[in-house]
Amino acid sequence: MPANPRNGRPYRELCARQRAFGLPCWICGHDIPYEITGPAAGTHRWAFTLDHLVPLSKGGDLLDPANARSAHRRCNSARGNRQSAKVEGTSRRW
Structure with a gap:
C-alpha cells in the first residue's frame, strides 16, 4: 500500500x-483562529486547513505553493471539490 503524501514532510x-502567513479564509474572508492546534484542530470547524485552489480530484498539485490556500475546516468541507470559492448557504428558510 503506498504512503499517504499528506503525511509526508x-x-x-x-x-x-x-x-x-496568517491569512484569512480565502473562501469566506473571515479570520482563522490559528491558535487552534493539536488534536483539537482536527475537528474544530473554524480551525486552519490547507485548501487547494484547483482541487486534487480535478488535477491540482498537492505540493504546489501556488495552489495552496488557507481556509476554515468548515468552509473547505462545504466547498468540496468545486473549483469555485463560493459556498452556497443553507437551502432552508427559517
Missing part, C-alpha cells in the same frame, strides 16, 4: 508555510 512543510 513536504506536505507538512507546505502547511506550516501557509499557516505562517
Whole structure:
C-alpha cells in the first residue's frame, strides 16, 4: 500500500508555510483562529486547513505553493471539490 503524501514532510512543510502567513479564509474572508492546534484542530470547524485552489480530484498539485490556500475546516468541507470559492448557504428558510 503506498504512503499517504499528506503525511509526508513536504506536505507538512507546505502547511506550516501557509499557516505562517496568517491569512484569512480565502473562501469566506473571515479570520482563522490559528491558535487552534493539536488534536483539537482536527475537528474544530473554524480551525486552519490547507485548501487547494484547483482541487486534487480535478488535477491540482498537492505540493504546489501556488495552489495552496488557507481556509476554515468548515468552509473547505462545504466547498468540496468545486473549483469555485463560493459556498452556497443553507437551502432552508427559517
